[in-house]
Amino acid sequence: MTPTHLPGRVAIPSLPEQTRTPPPANALEPFNTAPAAEVRQTLLTCLRSPRWADRLADHRPYPDLDALLAASDEAAYDLTPADLAEALAAETLPVLPEGIYGAAHTALNAANAAYEAKFGHAFVIYVDDLSPAEALDQVLHAIRSRLANDPDEERVLTAEELRRLAKGRLVRALRGAGNGATSQDGAAPGK
Numbered sequence: 001m002t003p004t005h006l007p008g009r010v011a012i013p014s015l016p017e018q019t020r021t022p023p024p025a026n027a028l029e030p031f032n033t034a035p036a037a038e039v040r041q042t043l044l045t046c047l048r049s050p051r052w053a054d055r056l057a058d059h060r061p062y063p064d065l066d067a068l069l070a071a072s073d074e075a076a077y078d079l080t081p082a083d084l085a086e087a088l089a090a091e092t093l094p095v096l097p098e099g100i101y102g103a104a105h106t107a108l109n110a111a112n113a114a115y116e117a118k119f120g121h122a123f124v125i126y127v128d129d130l131s132p133a134e135a136l137d138q139v140l141h142a143i144r145s146r147l148a149n150d151p152d153e154e155r156v157l158t159a160e161e162l163r164r165l166a167k168g169r170l171v172r173a174l175r176g177a178g179n180g181a182t183s184q185d186g187a188a189p190g191k
Contacts, residue, residue: 028068031174032061042173047166048090051083052076065174069167076163084159088121091162093139104136111143118147119154126164 031039036057043053055075062068079087093112115123123143127135146154 028062028065028174031068043170046169046173047076047087047162049076049079049083049087052079052087052166065171068174069170072167072170073163076159076166079159081155084155084162085121087162088124088158091122091124091165093123104140108136108140108143111140111147115143115147119151119158121158124158124161124165126161126168128168 031042034042039057039060040050040053043056044050047053052072052075055078056068056071059071062071093108112123123139123146125139125142127138130138146157149157
């Protein structure tokens, strides 16, 4: 840098040549460029709704994860009752943490049986934000309290939980941590 002198002015150093750093490559590039059938299969591991998966796959490319998650929410909010029923048919109870005693399994299975008898579908809840130790208590508490809901109220809560599950699974799938969609036996829903 060499100062530039102007009469009666303070010396101002010239600025170094500016270089432009290109923006980082889009982290969603593999998702955005993969064949539609492959993306659809990945999306179906997140939420077993063909309408939701098709909508997200058809609206690619997404500029970033926030845009994809916003689109996921919008598509989930637009699911019809039949779409929700189809997605719910593939859901099972969350996997219990290792080492949970038999009485907890019995209590959870009994609560789930009562729930399924009343509402006609598996109980779903998003527990990814909880530690494994907290998850069991939260699931048991939630299933018991939601048994008091009327079917319309429960349908709204169930749709919201499915939306949250789909987003969490989608984030995990994009991060390469597997599809995140597991049943009690560890298989992806519907497997």
